[in-house]
Amino acid sequence: MQQILVVEDESVIRTALRRLLERSGYGVSEAGSVQQAESDHSFNDFDLIISDLRLPGAPGTDLIKKAGDVPVLIMTSYASLRSAVDSMRMGAVDYIAKPFDHGDMVNAVERIIADHPTQKAQEQKATASNSGDTSSTSGIIGNCQPIQILFGHIQRMAPTESTVLVLGETGTGKELVARSVHQQSSRANKTLISVNCAAIPDTLIESELFGYEKGAFTGANASRMGLIEAADGGTLFLDEIGELPMEAQARLLRFIQEGEIRRIGSVHSRKVNVRLICATHRNLQQLSAEGLFRQDLYYRINVLRLSLPPLRERGKDILHLAEHMMQLQTEKLGKASMHLSPRAIQAITTYQWPGNVRELEHAIERAVILSESEEVDNEALGIDLELVNINRIRGQDGIVGSTNRSSITGSNEPQEDLSLEDYFQRFVLEHQDSMSETELAQKLGVSRKCLWERRQRFDIPRSKSTAGGRRRKSEPQTG
CATH class of the missing domain: 3.40.50.2300 (Response regulator)
Known part of the structure; x- marks a missing residue:
């Protein structure tokens, strides 16, 4: 770093x-x-x-x-x-x-x-180059410390046969991690089958995973191999495993314990050799405590664990990802090379990205399609920069429209996620009782007119001491 x-x-x-x-x-x-x-x-x-x-x-x-x-x-x-x-x-x-x-x-x-x-x-x-260090693993791009730690864990876990549980918010790239584990394992030349447990109806999930024999139920006109059996010799990735119904959880537990499956309607079990990787954005430990997820299954899949950081905690990686995605989109659409404007960079680094990498990818795709020039602005990204800043001030510090300033002046250490604009407001509120408007403007490096405009913009009234006699004695009126 x-x-x-x-x-x-x-x-x-x-x-x-x-x-x-x-x-x-x-x-x-x-x-x-x-x-x-x-x-x-x-x-x-x-x-x-x-x-x-x-x-x-x-x-x-x-x-x-x-x-x-x-x-x-x-x-x-x-x-x-x-x-x-x-x-x-x-x-x-x-x-x-x-x-x-x-x-x-x-x-x-x-x-x-x-x-x-x-x-x-x-x-x-030079040391990193000699050691073969890379900033990308199977499509995962990043140089921040959490991602580098993740790369190291993947390299140690991938060669084993142990079950891996991938944890992370929606859109953080859990499937990319599963693919990376598979590609760095001894099963890399075998099949990787991905299953989104939340996308399959509860009534079909067991037949999809375990298969069925002809006549097992109405409409079963022929025998069918399940996805677990299809992954024999390779890797099975169960995304959103927290959405798996309890009945399917019991059958999955037997597969993990015995290494065998039994098709629906069959009396014979089949041995399978499958590496299991699971992923979820939910708290499985809490779900198991509430009886919504089998505790014994949780212990079985929670052998090796990988945690993905949300995009908002990845620092400079956000810009690297955005630029990489923009390059891919311009090449895909046959457009000339594009770049982010300063306001777009500020928007990308300020916005919290609740949808994580997936949301960023969609925002970049939209911006590349809609932008008519080579410079992409924050408006094309669909991010209202002013709203982001004001909402942060209101939601995290209570500065705008607040008459109680104890939360601002009561601590020497500002809140974690304040932007530079937020600190501008904090500085004014903390020092306006002891400084004139001219002194405030000089300290902040702006004109008195600019200071006045920012007060209006953020609805920060001047204190009585600043607006009264002190101003009249030492400062000219603002025209």
């Missing part, structure tokens, strides 16, 4: 950056000044340093020489050409003006780390 050091004296902005970068798959450390950065950290441990230009004590540009070959990105609230040019003359790789959105920051970080690899990063890349 690539490591970033954020040096910023404002804890609100510093923590906002940490949350954003961690959500994008980076490891992040913090410091409030150049002196603290020097005393608490070794610069050689980082792939990038992001520092504010104006800090208490030494300026952020002092880090450029101290950091050695580690690139330094300078942030400035004073986005003048002179300060930017001076910073880059001193060796900064780039600068970014505050306030900035998710897309601008993530794009800058990705570009700088890719274009300015440190010696440590080059050595790690």
